[in-house]
Structures are given as C-alpha cells and as structure tokens.
Amino acid sequence: MDIIRTRALRGPNLWSRHTCIELVVSCSAAEQAVEQIPGFEPRLRALFPTIGELHPVVLGQPLAAAHVLENAAVALQAQAGCEVIFGRTTRAREEGIFLVAVQYTEEAVGRRAVEMATQLLAAALDPRGSGSFDSAAAIAELRELDEDERLGPSTGSIVDAAVARGIPYRRLTTGSLVQFGWGVRQRRIQAAEVDATSGIAESIAQDKELTKQLLHSAGVPVPLGRPVSSVDDGWAAALEIGLPVVAKPQDGNQGKGVTVNIATREQFEAAYASAAHYGEVMVEKFLPGFDYRLLVVGDRLIAAARRDPPQVIGDGHSTVRQLVDVVNQDPRRGEGHATSLTKIRLDDIALGRLEAQGLTPESVPALGQRVVLRNNANLSTGGTATDVTDTVHPEIAARAVDAAQMVGLHICGVDMVCENVIRPLEEQHGGIVEVNAAPGLRMHISPSFGRGRPVGEAIVDQLYADGDDGRVPVIAVTGTNGKTTTTRLINHLLAASGMVTGMTNTDGVYVNGRQTDSGDCSGPKSARNVLLHPEVEAAVFEVARGGVLREGLGFDRCTVAVVTNVGSGDHLGMNYIHTVEDLAAVKRVIVRNVAPTGWGVLNAADPQVAAMAGACPGHVIYFAADRQHPVMATHRAQGKRTVYVDRDTLIAAEGAWRERVALRDVPITRGGTLPFQVENVMAAVAAAWAVGLDWDTIRRGLASFKNDAAGVPGRFNVMDYKGATVIADYGHNTDAMKALVAAIETLPAKRRSVVISGAGDRRDEDIRDQTAILGEAFDDVILYQDAAQRGRADGEVIALLRQGLQGARRTAHVEEIRGEFLAIDAALERLAPGDLSLILVDQVEEALAHLAQRIAEAD
Numbered sequence: 001m002d003i004i005r006t007r008a009l010r011g012p013n014l015w016s017r018h019t020c021i022e023l024v025v026s027c028s029a030a031e032q033a034v035e036q037i038p039g040f041e042p043r044l045r046a047l048f049p050t051i052g053e054l055h056p057v058v059l060g061q062p063l064a065a066a067h068v069l070e071n072a073a074v075a076l077q078a079q080a081g082c083e084v085i086f087g088r089t090t091r092a093r094e095e096g097i098f099l100v101a102v103q104y105t106e107e108a109v110g111r112r113a114v115e116m117a118t119q120l121l122a123a124a125l126d127p128r129g130s131g132s133f134d135s136a137a138a139i140a141e142l143r144e145l146d147e148d149e150r151l152g153p154s155t156g157s158i159v160d161a162a163v164a165r166g167i168p169y170r171r172l173t174t175g176s177l178v179q180f181g182w183g184v185r186q187r188r189i190q191a192a193e194v195d196a197t198s199g200i201a202e203s204i205a206q207d208k209e210l211t212k213q214l215l216h217s218a219g220v221p222v223p224l225g226r227p228v229s230s231v232d233d234g235w236a237a238a239l240e241i242g243l244p245v246v247a248k249p250q251d252g253n254q255g256k257g258v259t260v261n262i263a264t265r266e267q268f269e270a271a272y273a274s275a276a277h278y279g280e281v282m283v284e285k286f287l288p289g290f291d292y293r294l295l296v297v298g299d300r301l302i303a304a305a306r307r308d309p310p311q312v313i314g315d316g317h318s319t320v321r322q323l324v325d326v327v328n329q330d331p332r333r334g335e336g337h338a339t340s341l342t343k344i345r346l347d348d349i350a351l352g353r354l355e356a357q358g359l360t361p362e363s364v365p366a367l368g369q370r371v372v373l374r375n376n377a378n379l380s381t382g383g384t385a386t387d388v389t390d391t392v393h394p395e396i397a398a399r400a401v402d403a404a405q406m407v408g409l410h411i412c413g414v415d416m417v418c419e420n421v422i423r424p425l426e427e428q429h430g431g432i433v434e435v436n437a438a439p440g441l442r443m444h445i446s447p448s449f450g451r452g453r454p455v456g457e458a459i460v461d462q463l464y465a466d467g468d469d470g471r472v473p474v475i476a477v478t479g480t481n482g483k484t485t486t487t488r489l490i491n492h493l494l495a496a497s498g499m500v501t502g503m504t505n506t507d508g509v510y511v512n513g514r515q516t517d518s519g520d521c522s523g524p525k526s527a528r529n530v531l532l533h534p535e536v537e538a539a540v541f542e543v544a545r546g547g548v549l550r551e552g553l554g555f556d557r558c559t560v561a562v563v564t565n566v567g568s569g570d571h572l573g574m575n576y577i578h579t580v581e582d583l584a585a586v587k588r589v590i591v592r593n594v595a596p597t598g599w600g601v602l603n604a605a606d607p608q609v610a611a612m613a614g615a616c617p618g619h620v621i622y623f624a625a626d627r628q629h630p631v632m633a634t635h636r637a638q639g640k641r642t643v644y645v646d647r648d649t650l651i652a653a654e655g656a657w658r659e660r661v662a663l664r665d666v667p668i669t670r671g672g673t674l675p676f677q678v679e680n681v682m683a684a685v686a687a688a689w690a691v692g693l694d695w696d697t698i699r700r701g702l703a704s705f706k707n708d709a710a711g712v713p714g715r716f717n718v719m720d721y722k723g724a725t726v727i728a729d730y731g732h733n734t735d736a737m738k739a740l741v742a743a744i745e746t747l748p749a750k751r752r753s754v755v756i757s758g759a760g761d762r763r764d765e766d767i768r769d770q771t772a773i774l775g776e777a778f779d780d781v782i783l784y785q786d787a788a789q790r791g792r793a794d795g796e797v798i799a800l801l802r803q804g805l806q807g808a809r810r811t812a813h814v815e816e817i818r819g820e821f822l823a824i825d826a827a828l829e830r831l832a833p834g835d836l837s838l839i840l841v842d843q844v845e846e847a848l849a850h851l852a853q854r855i856a857e858a859d
Helices: 040-047 065-079 107-125 135-149 153-164 199-206 208-217 231-241 265-276 320-328 348-356 394-407 455-463 483-496 524-532 545-551 580-587 607-615 630-637 675-690 695-704 734-744 764-774 796-805 820-829 844-858
Strands: 002-009 020-026 087-091 097-103 169-171 177-180 187-190 225-228 245-249 259-262 281-285 290-297 300-308 311-313 370-372 384-387 411-418 431-437 474-478 501-505 508-511 514-518 538-542 558-563 594-603 619-623 642-646 649-654 657-662 717-721 724-729 752-756 780-783 813-816 836-840
Touching: 002 107, 002 545, 020 065, 020 107, 040 107, 065 087, 065 097, 065 107, 065 135, 097 107, 107 135, 153 169, 153 177, 153 455, 169 524, 187 455, 199 208, 199 394, 199 431, 208 225, 208 281, 208 394, 208 431, 225 231, 231 245, 231 265, 231 281, 245 265, 259 265, 265 281, 265 348, 290 394, 290 455, 300 394, 300 455, 311 320, 394 411, 394 431, 474 483, 474 675, 483 501, 483 538, 483 558, 483 675, 483 695, 501 524, 508 524, 524 538, 524 545, 545 580, 558 675, 580 607, 594 607, 594 675, 607 619, 619 630, 619 675, 630 642, 642 675, 649 675, 657 695, 675 695, 675 734, 717 844, 724 734, 724 844, 734 764, 734 836, 752 764, 752 820, 764 796, 780 796, 780 820, 796 813, 820 836, 820 844
Parallel strands: 474 538, 474 558, 501 538, 558 594, 594 619, 619 642, 724 836, 752 780, 752 836, 780 813
Antiparallel strands: 002 020, 020 097, 087 097, 169 177, 177 187, 225 281, 245 259, 245 281, 290 300, 290 411, 300 384, 311 370, 411 431, 501 508, 508 514, 642 649, 649 657, 717 724
C-alpha cells in the first residue's frame, strides 16, 4: 500500500461538512481484497484489538487495505478522546487507486493518526508476522498531542457556546486567540478576555496596589497593605498591618508566589523570596476564612466557587506521597490546564508546607488527618473548587460587579476571602483580595463538587445580542462558465445598495472596490481573508473547482449558492474527476452548505445543476430563459421563486407576484442579444433578490454595470479598432466556445477572425473540440501557444488545435504565431472596417493592456 497524496480539507468539502484528511492510496491486487490475505485480520486485531468491526464487503466491493486504513485512523483518534465519527473510502476509476477521507478535529492529530494507521497496516500486511505496533502507546501519544493542540477548557467553552448559537469562529493562532463572526460583525477573544477590554484595564488588574486603591475608593472592602522593597521593609509593613499577613507578587497570576497566613519572621523571609521571584512584592493583611472566586461577566455575577488548597486525608497507613499518588489518579487531573483539575505536585513549596506541619512526603498521617500541601487554593496548583453560585448574597454579588466595573473588565475573576458567601462582607470582616483579567473558567465549568455553570454562554451573550449570529451575507458562485461575470455583477449590486463588499474571483481580491490581492483568488484562503476584514458587510466569492478539491470551502455555510452551469469540457481527467457527474458533485458542495434560511440559485436548463435542488438545505430559486421549461414550470406552479425572460424583459416571479426589468436597460446584455450574458444577469438578479435587495437598487445596479475591461476584464470586452469590432474574452473550454459563437453570430461583420491558444491541462479531445467549434464560425484562425504549457511538450497544444480545424467548413486561413502579443498584433493589422475579431486571451491583464495601447495608438 502506498499513499500517493495527503491533503487537509479545512472546510466543508466533497466528502463531508467535517474537516478531513484526504488521502490518495494505491493498493496492490492482493491489498484490494484483504479478506483473502491469509492471517491478515488476526494479525491486525492482535496489533490493534479495539479497531472495531470490519465489513468484508463495502458498497458491493471487497474490503481493501484502504478501507482498513480509514477505520484505523478514525478509531485511533476516537479512542484518544477526539470527537470524530466520519470516514469514507471510494474506489477511483484508475486501477488500484482509492480516495480516503478521515475526519479530524485537530489537523496535527489527524495527520499523525493517518501515519500511525499506515504503520499499523504495514505491520498487519507483513506475512511473516514480524511487524509491530503498540496501539496503547499510539493512543496515548495522540491524546497528549490533542491536549497540546486543542483549545483549553476556558476558551473551548466559549467556542462551544458560540457554535451552539451558529456563530462562526476561526482560531487565529495556535494559542487561545479566536475570532468570532465575519467582517464588520467580528469579535475576538483571547482566553477569557474580550476585544472590548482595554489594555489600561488589564494593566490596572495586574497592579494589585492600584486595584486595591480604586476598590477602596469605591467602598469595596479590601485588606490593608502596601508594596515593599526588601525583606526588612516587608517585615516592617507586616508589623504595621498586624500579623498574620499575606505576601504576593504585585503583578501576578494563577497564585504564583503567593503565601498566606504568615505569622513569623522566618515564614516571611521564605514567602518574600517566593514572591520576589515574580517581581515587586505586596504585603497585606491576612483575612481569615475561605478563598472564593466570583466570575463577573458584563454587569452580572455568573458563577461563584469556593477554592480549597491541594490536600490529602490520612488513612493511617499510607505515606503523604502515596496519598498524593492516589489523588492524582483521578482522571479529571492532568498536567496542565486541558483537564478540569491539575495534578498535585510535591515541589519545594509543598515540601515547605509539609515541614510547617511537621511532616515529610514519607510521613504517615493519622486516620482522618488533613494534610494541606499549599497555602493558596488555585486549581493550577492542584486545588479543588466547590460551586456556591446559588448561595451568594446579593450584596456580595453587587460588590463583585462593582470591583469589575471599577477596574474596567468585561470578564473578571474576583478573589474574595470571607467565612461564607451567605452574608455581606462587612458583617464578617471579609474583603476582595484580587481582581483578575482573563480568569480561568474551568472551576466553574467543571467544579470538583457541585454543578457546572454555563459561563461560555454568558460570555457569548456579552459579545452578541440574542439572535445575532455574527454573520454577514455570503454569496458563493460556481459553475463552468460565467461565474466571474456573475460574481462581479452580484458584488456591484450589493455595492449599489450601499454595502461595503468583499469579493474574490479569478482576477483578485477586492474590498470596497479596492483590489487588495491579484492573481487567481477563487480559493478558500482568499475567502477567509475577506471574512477577516473588519469593514466587510457582505461577501461574494467565486468558488473554483480546484480550491474545493484542494482544501474545501473557506466558510462553513453561505447565504446564497449560485451555480451557473456544469460543462463537459472543463478540467475533466484531472484530480480523479472524469465525468460531468463527478464535476457536478464538486460544484454541488456550495449548495450542500447553504444555510437553512438561505437560497440556492440554480440553472433550471442545466440538468446537472437543476438536480442540485435536492441537496440544498434552504430554499431554491430557479432561473432559465425559457419559463416553459418543465423544471421552471413546476417550480413556478408551486408558487416558488423563478427568474426568466419574456421577449425583451427579465421577470422575477413568486406566486402571483411579478417584477420586471427591461433588458434594454442592462448594458451587459447588449439589449438582450447576448444569451450567455442574459443567463449571468438572471443568476445575479436571483442572488440579489435572495439577500433582500430592493428592486430599485437592482435596476440601478444593472444599468450602471459596464462590460468593459475595467468592470469585467476578459469577459466579452467589446472594443472598436479603426472601424472594426474587437472582442477580448478569457473563454477556455468547449461550452465557452459555443456561447461565444452564439453571441458573435448576433453581431454584423464582413469577415470574422479568431485568435486562440489552448490550456495544456485539458484532455486532447477537449482542446480539439474548441477549434472544431470555432472553425464553423470564423474565416481566419490565428493560433498561438500559452505562456505556460502545463505539462505539455512544446507545440503539442498547437498541433491539437490544428487537428480540430481539419474539415472546418468556414475557416479558410490558419496561421501559427509564436507569442500572444504578436498574435494579437497580427490580427489587428489584418482588420478592415466592418470586420470582427475575437481574441481569446491567456494573460488577461497584460493582453488587455496591450490591446488598450494598440487602440490608443490607432486613435
């Protein structure tokens, strides 16, 4: 078995809505039916006993090694704790080739699981039985990798809450910086801190003395204290305040360097050294009681927990070390912050705390004896948390909110020391000892005792009002021909409504009419970049076949999916796409990922496209010039939306309602005489209708859209050259040739010529068919070779184009010219007034600039 190619599909894709690792796998004849390999399954199950059930027949085909690879990769991840359920294996047309898709939650984990599954298969396929694979070690490695890669519990809880509300998210770093929403409606968090929180508020929270001064001025109870500069100064402060005291870093977090209940000079010196390791030291009055953490979000107390320091209870025969080992066996305890609890560590601080109790790690505490291993109660040092949210006195809740708002924190962890939370602080001489930005949430999500609180939901509610999903309208456009023009026209209509738009297509990326990137930008990366832009109010994406196959979609779902057509001569034979049905399945991906309240805009006259309606989770608008087409007639009879043409008028219909647009007022259609442009306009109008644009705006936008090199470069750009008509177009497949010929036959001309090259990555028959079509409509043909031959030998494409012209009834003259610009110049030189020349450009931007220069020179 050989893995030919591995890809990470990072968005909805041909196989699933799930993110997937896609593999192209080559299997030998024997590996295509592993049930017939002696001893294979016993060896496999000996190496990985928990792989699960293997069916001897999959979709009528015998079980192949590729199927087992899929099963193993999914099982390894699932048993490592990853939430994966999907895998699929399909036989390609090529002998022994399989396409395998395996779901992943973290890409690095998915890739590693595939590597491990490959190693497992190699060992199981070894007939000598000498292969080895440690499934327990593999699962443990994947679990550890997943903990390193995935979001921590605090950030993860917020993301889960956002996903439950349908809010899209994107992880911006390998850490905890996450963007919610798209474009102008985006918000960002980092751990439990929101983008609206100022750096000043965070700085105040880190300055313990300043925080205490501000809280005191607001009437919030706080312990007395001050920053100190040395051990002597600190001890003097302790005596001024009155023992016992607390020593802690003035700028600290997670309880690092904090020592409480200090009563002697010796204890203070050790505590000072611990705190000084993290910066300037603060000494303040020790408040007796329990340590409470109150979580404030906005202007509400969301959760409260009592935190207890790490401790063990003696059983009369186990040592402290043994008792700690038993506690650490709790599956909720891990090494870092990925689990709800942290393992207790017998470090220097714990040893010092034991010594203060007259104990060592090897001591055997009496039955029931409580052994405290740290003074602070932070979960990050092994402490536990008990939920007390329902018992918090309203006055205490109000004090916590006051503290958060005084500092300026939108999400705030308020540390409070008091005997209990059922009475006001003033009645029990309690106080707020610290205010924390970006507080940890896991003690509230999964407390050691008591029920968890929906803190993630509360934070998302702080970011987005009820019913707001953080999305901007996303219109995705695909098809074989017309998608770039349709994309640009939809974008123009949205812009005409006053929206700031982001657009991607094969010419570049555009935001608010300004080009921000160039080249073919019809893939998912460009779409994601547009959705990151903070000014974008609506996005229009051209979605090319290649990007979907390479990486999936750049968004989780769209408001409108437009499919113009599916042609038979475009990219077949590439990437295991051999038939029109295969190509339609790729184009259908955007339709499958329409929002439930969204729309699919489908060409009713194209059987492959019309059939996509069944895959659309939302509503469907059909368009076709012929309103009597059976698909259109049925849809219209059901009172559903259609767009069609009646003589010289475009009509949008729903039930008995009609809206009319005169085609004479739509310049791109040349008064309705260009059929393929009429189709593009119908698709664009349907999309604009779907997103709710008013009809006056649609009419105004259609009237102002120019089909020139500036508006739609390389898409039927009509120019005048010394009284002759020159048309520049980027058509490069047989369906485009047919549409161009139909359009040009509506234009008068004494003599017609065409300049054409061919893309080398098409099938031989597709290249020949292009000139076979043109040979019936043009008197003269000038052939040139593309700048990039895409794997073809020099002159090979030209030879195929010539073959297509053999037997052409109309073409009388064929000429080969080396170089696109020389070919353009040759065509222009031969034009006489009243002639027409179609120039099929390769380097669109450069060729249009060259034409503009020649026309300017002629003028």
